[in-house]
Amino acid sequence: MTVVRIPVDCYISADFAALELARLWPRVWQFACSIDDVAHPGDVYEHTIGPYSLIIVHGEDGELRAFQNVCQHRGAELCTGNQHGVTELRCPFHRWTWNLDGTLSEIPSRKEFGIRNEELGLIPARVDTWGPLVFVNLDPDAEPLYEFLDPVPADALWADIDRFACNAAVAIHVDCNWKTLIEGFSETYHVQGIHREMLPMCDDVRGPQTTWQRHGKLQQSYGLASPRLHERPNDQQIWEAFVEVMGARAGADTIEAAGIVPNHGTTLELRASIAQRIREHGAAKGIDYERFSDAEMIDMHQYNIFPNITVLVFADMVNVVRARPGADPDHSYIDMWNFAPIPTVAGGGSVATTVATDTTTRVAPLHVELQAADGDLMGLILGQDVKNFGRSQRGLHQPGLAHLNVSETEECRIVSLHRNLAEYLET
Ligand SMILES: [Fe+2]
Known part of the structure; x- marks a missing residue:
């Protein structure tokens, strides 16, 4: 005592x-959202914590992925808020575009930059679920979610x-x-x-x-x-x-x-x-x-x-x-x-x-x-x-x-x- x-x-x-x-x-x-928020291909959920923003994306292949919410061109925020039925992640600023799996798909006037699609994916974050709870981690080297949560599940x-x-x-x-x-x-x-x-x-x-x-x-x-x-x-x-x-x-x-x-x-x-x-x-x-x-x-x-x-x-x-x-x-x-x-x-x-x-x-x-x-x-x-x-x-x-x-x-x-x-x- x-x-x-x-x-x-x-x-x-x-x-x-x-x-x-x-x-x-x-x-x-950290807990980001529910599985119900991102249950379907094309669902995007924005999770903010202080100044940081991550997007959780349900890909057309059924995979859940998370990315730092930033355009790789000049650093503008890529997405705002939660969206459904999304087929691509397009920055409104200069229309640089990524696929839902985070690979680059389009740069307007690409020859001025000389960047190939395979060279500039979105910055990935870790994502995993415990039941209907979706968790994310900005650290690519973080321990697996279930090890972190142990012995709660x-x-x-x-x-x-x-x-x-x-x-x-x-x-x-x-x-x-x-x-x-x-x-x-x-x-x-x-x-x-x-x-x-x-x-x-x-x-x-x-x-x-x-x-x-x-x-x-x-x-x-x-x-x-x-x-x-x-x-x-x-x-x-x-x-x-x-x-x-x-x-x-x-x-x-x-x-x-x-x-x-x-x-x-x-x-x-x-x-x-x-x-x-x-x-x-x-x-x-x-x-x-x-x-x-x-x-x-x-x-x-x-x-x-x-x-x-x-x-x-x-x-x-x-x-x-x-x-x-x-x-x-x-x-x-x-x-x-x-x-x-x-x-x-x-x-x-x-x-x-x-x-x-x-x-x-x-x-x-x-x-x-x-x-x-x-x-x-x-x-x-x-x-x-x-x-x-x-x-x-x-x-x-x-x-x-x-x-x-x-x-x-x-x-x-x-x-x-x-x-x-x-x-x-x-x-
Ligand atoms: Fe209370």
Whole structure:
């Protein structure tokens, strides 16, 4: 039980942010988009991180490739935003053109340059997938993605994330450092601070936390009361708190839709009954959850993947929360990617996996940008987190504050982030 001191400079200093741009972002695997964004030949997705931009391109040969987003003529940005049905990558500036596989195909007035097509391909980047998540790395010599992610994919095998498709992604510009942001998703110590509505329905204290070499995990149980509450709420109160926080999982969007649960008075029975409601809600949408246990149905397996994402895995949903650096150390973007299971035919079985690997049936998700002030649109808990980011960051600028005091146990996933960051930054 010790305190780890984290210098405030790493959240507010322009020099520190410059070091991240020089030594972290060009070398680390990072989540770029969903497989649904680039499911078809001619799909192009632009991933930006600070000043860097990469394009992920689904080639006519079915291969996924990534390139630095820059024309090899005079360095203009090649593509802007996401596109579909693209047959070539043409720079609007002077119309130099590359094929989707990155080979040069056209230079207007070519004889003035004397460059042959095989001489000047686009600058490649690494790209690979874990389930429906697409990752990129600017470093051509980076270790394979699965080595980098180890042991997260093996730990999450039970959930078979290939079953999922992305339906929507929301980006919000927020007034805090990207680490302040992702650290809000790296501990549940703040549930008793800003998410008190969760206390009757969530064990915010005893959920086991794991830190591996790079990444971390929290397993958290829902449908039971926090040990911080001195008196156990009754079943109806626990159920209504569950509905307020995440009732849509069980087909109950409002307290009015919650209805009455039979009062079992035991955590086990109440959790089984909530798990069954989630299963039934899934079955009505053509999704079969019969193979998942009650605990797998109701609880969260949260992975903190270095450096800037957390993946929340449930049997019935996967959410990716990503923190992207903004224009200066005091700004960033929170990107939320929602994945839902692909409905199977009646009676399910292993059909979902077949559907998932066959990308032809996938459709590009909706992409929406919101402002931090649109908190109400984000749901109760996320809205509370977003409202808290600016306050967290402003405090860091007080001249008397030299370092933060972080618990090595309770906040171990934050400590792990900074240890890994120091390794990349060689500080
Ligand atoms: Fe939170």
